[in-house]
Amino acid sequence: MFESNVIVTLEEKIVRIERKFQAPLKLVWEVWTNPLHLEKWWGPKGFSNPTVEFDFKVGGSYRIVMRSPEGIDYPVVGKFLEITPYESFVMSDLVDEHPEEWVKEVQKMAGVRGDRSILNSKLRVLFEEEDNFTQVILITEFMNNQIRDGFAKSGMKEGWSQSFEKLESEALPSPNELVIEKELAHPLDLVYQAFTDSNHIQSWWGPNGFTTTTDSREFRVGGEWIFKMVSEDGKVYPNVIKYKSIQENEYLEYHHGSGSDTKDDDFFVKIWFTPTKNNHTIIKMKMAFSSPEKRNAVVNFGAIEGAHQTLSRLNGYLSK
Template sequence: MNHDANITLEEKIVRIERKFNAPLKLVWEVWTNPLHLEKWWGPKGFTNPTVEFDFKVGGSYRIVMRSPEGIDYPVIGKFLEITPYESFVMSDLVEEHPEEWVKEVQKMAGVTGDRSILNSKLRVLFVEEKEITQVILITEFMNNQIRDGFAKSGMKEGWSQSFEKLESEALPSPNELIIEKRFAHPIDLVYHAFTDSINIQSWWGPKGFTTTTESRDFKVGGEWIFKMVSEDGKVYPNVIKYKAIKENEYLEYLHGSGNDSPNDDFLVKIWFTPKENNQTIIKMKMIFSSAEKRNVVVNFGAIEGAHQTLSKLNFYLTK
């Protein structure tokens, strides 16, 4: 596959396109989850010490890109439109960018005046074909002069490097799925929710599912046997076999349906990381026997299900 980003200029628009060898829902996840965004946003060598991303219509975002020289380039704006798994539109405001950068871009564009003339609107489109996802960026500027100034300033190079980082740092291996979430709760409380044999069934499972435990032996080599029932009454048998346990740090288990055939089994690794202000990040990695099996569960709704489960956990902890 050609991994180069293609750029074209249209009326007041810079259009950049790039393909990724991953299902659309997975690419959408690394574009809309701030814990993934901070790994890849910005050119090579840049980091993102601040990523605030209230992904809803009317919600605000603020991403502080820090250059290798330590210069911060804050990008701020609001989400104007969101069509899940198709597109979203965000304003891109430069009012916090360094004055030197503003003057340089204005010079390239041959314009003067208030820095707000450099503000733009970005539409991000996602198109999937045979589990290859094309991302299309359509950035609309105030006029063609400003469009050309941004094009000359290294816009293609910057996005190309960001996309390379997205592929190498944010997208998981072809047979893996990674879900991350930040909790406003201390690590011992978050970790204990996974060890509590009585209360775990009150939050485990996607929205609308109920979980009933048949037996649970929370230890290395132990098993948790349970059933999940969907809103339409369909029963899903589950068996978890614990392989590694490190208190307040790490869990590892094999997750299957309990059938004699291991075809549905997959390995789960969960890291618990304490953060400032008594916050905790959960990183959940699911490892499948092949890319095909990973893609099947992604298309079936595994990403949405995992986020709904962790949201139910957050609600449980808040109560």
């Protein structure tokens, strides 16, 4: 079983924390930048995240409310200052909403006094990949070395170590699987109908720039959807989906391949449809491949981006 230790070093006004994950960089990036994944792992063991607002763009804001096992909330807020896709991002880390008792305790450990804003910091998250392993490096910059030391004493290493353990066990999928989750701004019945109606589905299916044409489709258990996807450069991709399970407005399960007997390109898909309190719908897609190598290959080829683009096209189609 893969294990990776957390490495912590102190630099000028900086706490540097490193940890390696057994997954492709794009997959690790996904669980760091998608709020539906973040809520599963952010914070130490026993903490939950009842609120995760994450407008991931330069100038966008975030707010994550961590709730302790005792029911105490620790809201973390800030803005995204820099984003270099699949390389790094920088975010301000403000303690404006943290409990007063926590602020006093950290200030005591740091030996400082004054307004709570002196505890604010800036976090740079770096991603480095080698042979489908991803090194994540956190560089937290504080106002001075005293405050740096106060945070180091307050349990930074332990907190991030536990968060990383949760990331690996709760957010990263199994080595041969890929999980995509996205919230659509439409009610469950409309979203599910878009998957079941042949005219609807070929209007939005596929990444940006692709068109989809249905040859035949029987939406039933045991039925098949035979279709072609054509990219902007005219390349044709034959597809065959065989439906294995259908639970109306809840769940789909199917086998997806090209229909070729000579290609090892088949994978298995499970889709859950979950309504939210604001009348939106969360789609969770789990794709299982024949091996970790096959999963990693499709991730590196762009499967995550393609899946998000497809679901975004669905969201846009339903908004018309």
